[in-house]
Amino acid sequence: MRAARLIRLVLLLQSRPSMTGAELARELEVSERTVTRDVAALSEAGVPVYADRGRTGGYRLVGGYRTRLTGLGRTEAEALFLSGVPAALRGMGLADAASAARLKVSAALLPELRDASHTAAQRFHLDAPGWWHEPETPELLPSIADAVWDDRRITVRYRRRDTEVERELEPYGLVLKAGVWYLAARAEGDFRVYRVDRFTSVEPSAAPGPHGRFERLADFDLPAFWEERAAQFARSLLREEVVLRLTEEGARRLPYVTDRTAGQEALAAAGAAGGPDGRGRITVTLPVESLDVAYGQLLALGPEAEVLSPPELRERFAAAAARAADLYR
Numbered sequence: 001m002r003a004a005r006l007i008r009l010v011l012l013l014q015s016r017p018s019m020t021g022a023e024l025a026r027e028l029e030v031s032e033r034t035v036t037r038d039v040a041a042l043s044e045a046g047v048p049v050y051a052d053r054g055r056t057g058g059y060r061l062v063g064g065y066r067t068r069l070t071g072l073g074r075t076e077a078e079a080l081f082l083s084g085v086p087a088a089l090r091g092m093g094l095a096d097a098a099s100a101a102r103l104k105v106s107a108a109l110l111p112e113l114r115d116a117s118h119t120a121a122q123r124f125h126l127d128a129p130g131w132w133h134e135p136e137t138p139e140l141l142p143s144i145a146d147a148v149w150d151d152r153r154i155t156v157r158y159r160r161r162d163t164e165v166e167r168e169l170e171p172y173g174l175v176l177k178a179g180v181w182y183l184a185a186r187a188e189g190d191f192r193v194y195r196v197d198r199f200t201s202v203e204p205s206a207a208p209g210p211h212g213r214f215e216r217l218a219d220f221d222l223p224a225f226w227e228e229r230a231a232q233f234a235r236s237l238l239r240e241e242v243v244l245r246l247t248e249e250g251a252r253r254l255p256y257v258t259d260r261t262a263g264q265e266a267l268a269a270a271g272a273a274g275g276p277d278g279r280g281r282i283t284v285t286l287p288v289e290s291l292d293v294a295y296g297q298l299l300a301l302g303p304e305a306e307v308l309s310p311p312e313l314r315e316r317f318a319a320a321a322a323r324a325a326d327l328y329r
Helices: 002-015 021-028 032-044 074-080 086-091 095-108 116-121 141-150 222-236 248-257 260-272 291-304 311-328
Strands: 049-052 058-061 154-160 163-177 180-187 190-195 199-204 240-246 282-288 305-309
Touching (some): 002 032, 002 058, 021 058, 032 049, 141 154, 141 180, 141 199, 163 222, 180 222, 190 222, 222 260, 240 248, 240 291, 248 260, 248 291, 260 282, 282 291, 291 311, 305 311
Antiparallel strands (some): 049 058, 154 199, 163 180, 180 190, 240 282
16 A cells, blocks of 8 residues: 555656645645655655755655656556546546556656646546436445456346346446446346446356356447447337427427437428428427326427327316416416
């Protein structure tokens, strides 16, 4: 632990002209007294660390000293590719590895380029979680992430409706979607998707194989797999159909209040079937999750959409229109 901290201290000083004890303590998450002891240990080991005294003083390396400890380890290199999503790194337990990797990259850069990480961070930021809810890191996420990195089989218990089931999984990849973590895993020869927050236990598997590991399929592509499954999932939710008559404005807004793909496909099908009527309105058949969901979504279109069927949804909109008329009469 201390050896890793001493290396980080040297890399920090190598990447900047000078740092105060308070700055080093903050970066290393230790006290200033610990920084003082660490600097003394480095000096005894032959690392030329010099301390400037006074109010503007600090620590610096003397004589252009360059450490050779800037080679990236595997974990650090892999974490570096995820460093644009700091919350995801913290959740998977990789924040320290990413920090060490960034320091090593900074230390290896020319002096005039060492502010590159700062200038980039001030211009670009990826905020993965969705709005209106606090993101929560599943308790078992670090254990699952370790298994994904190591290609290690796991035995899990998983909440499904009102029961818990046990599964033997080959964890292929993790996906963070709008603040929710999902695991893409192979079970009984098929690939499936699991919500990480529904796992209640994760243990290394006793299945055969060198140290419980599995051999990944060479042609597995996590982004392509997720895109396909996400599209399938979205379509599987659309179990009902409603028929609408839309104004030009209603047609323009439809994809923004319902499932975007379903709305766009419904408009395209209506255009291919004949397009607008004599009053400029278009009739579409729209797949929806349920009539209740459709009611909530299509209310946003107001008078730009007329529900033609099913009859019970049309009657519900007629009643809502009557109540609105009474309010504004």
